[in-house]
Amino acid sequence: MDLSFDPYFNPYPSRRNVQYAARGMVCASHPLAAQAGLETLKKGGNAVDAAIATAAALTVVEPSSNGIGSDAFALVWQDGRLRGLNASGPAPAALDLDTARAKGWGAADLRLPASGWAPVTVPGAPAAWAELTRECGRLTLADNLAPAIKLAEEGHAVALTVAWYWHKALQRYTAGIPGVDPAVFSEWYRVFAADGRTPGPGENWRAPDHARTLARIAESDARDLYEGKLAKQIVEAAEWTGGFLRAGDLRGFSPEWVEPISVPYKGFDVWEIPPNGQGITALMALNILGAYSPTHRDDPAVIHRQLEAMKLAFADSHAYVADQRFAAVPVQALLDPAYNLT
Numbered sequence: 001m002d003l004s005f006d007p008y009f010n011p012y013p014s015r016r017n018v019q020y021a022a023r024g025m026v027c028a029s030h031p032l033a034a035q036a037g038l039e040t041l042k043k044g045g046n047a048v049d050a051a052i053a054t055a056a057a058l059t060v061v062e063p064s065s066n067g068i069g070s071d072a073f074a075l076v077w078q079d080g081r082l083r084g085l086n087a088s089g090p091a092p093a094a095l096d097l098d099t100a101r102a103k104g105w106g107a108a109d110l111r112l113p114a115s116g117w118a119p120v121t122v123p124g125a126p127a128a129w130a131e132l133t134r135e136c137g138r139l140t141l142a143d144n145l146a147p148a149i150k151l152a153e154e155g156h157a158v159a160l161t162v163a164w165y166w167h168k169a170l171q172r173y174t175a176g177i178p179g180v181d182p183a184v185f186s187e188w189y190r191v192f193a194a195d196g197r198t199p200g201p202g203e204n205w206r207a208p209d210h211a212r213t214l215a216r217i218a219e220s221d222a223r224d225l226y227e228g229k230l231a232k233q234i235v236e237a238a239e240w241t242g243g244f245l246r247a248g249d250l251r252g253f254s255p256e257w258v259e260p261i262s263v264p265y266k267g268f269d270v271w272e273i274p275p276n277g278q279g280i281t282a283l284m285a286l287n288i289l290g291a292y293s294p295t296h297r298d299d300p301a302v303i304h305r306q307l308e309a310m311k312l313a314f315a316d317s318h319a320y321v322a323d324q325r326f327a328a329v330p331v332q333a334l335l336d337p338a339y340n341l342t
Helices: 031-042 047-061 097-102 125-136 141-154 160-175 182-192 208-219 229-240 247-251 279-289 300-320
Strands: 072-078 081-087 256-258 261-265 268-272
Touching: 031 047, 031 141, 047 072, 047 125, 047 141, 047 208, 072 125, 081 125, 125 141, 125 208, 141 208, 160 182, 208 229, 229 247, 261 279, 268 279, 279 300
Parallel strands: none
Antiparallel strands: 072 081, 081 256, 261 268
């Protein structure tokens, strides 16, 4: 029997999860977000436009995992070269070492609370959406955010996994977080847990305030969040509840175009954003793993080496990675294969 003509014969068993698309593909953790990206491609957008539409939609359909106030990093191949965008917002100027110690966060490792205002940095994602649209997109920011705005206005059926994480967040905040004033979460309860409950699986959830916020970002090329009405509301909320963000923090932020860093691995060049991003951790781990010949991905020895390589890489990241505007990071030395194998 000639199996090459058998439609049910798979000659590439290790590639059974590979998908092909002749006119574009969007992958995301939520189907509605992927649909937003696909819709943007159909409107004439390119991959960057689709990525922005997908990211904005995720803030609506996965609010327990994504937020408008998050950071953003991007690697973009454009005009024959790879470019990197770092849109990680800095800590507020008011949160200095003395303030942290006065708050009781003065241990040797200076651990900040994981919730509340302490870990909040300047929002980076909206500025990144605007910058990427201007520099690399074909559509307008309003076009790219339109699917997310529609999802927030009209509502969507909450996914099972999202409902579970949403409810876990409510339980966590209700139980109380050491060192964090419960009043900080009052607005979160109003928006995300009305009537003291979170939406269940399949329940339609609308977010009209979220839609209005995205619309203001779209109409102002994101500047409203940094120096307009949205900025004023953020600062007022911070001042009322003990936060540290101020108008100057928001007004002074802009994304930074950076040169990506890379290492070779098994015939491929792997690229990441340089520090302050944590991508260098993966590159260091690949340098370590490059000395081994992998067998099957589920081989315990392979998994063990991957885990140990990441542990070693993270140890160096925690020791050396910082914002290079304020501290020198020995990037080339950390990526030297000789160093990673010693």
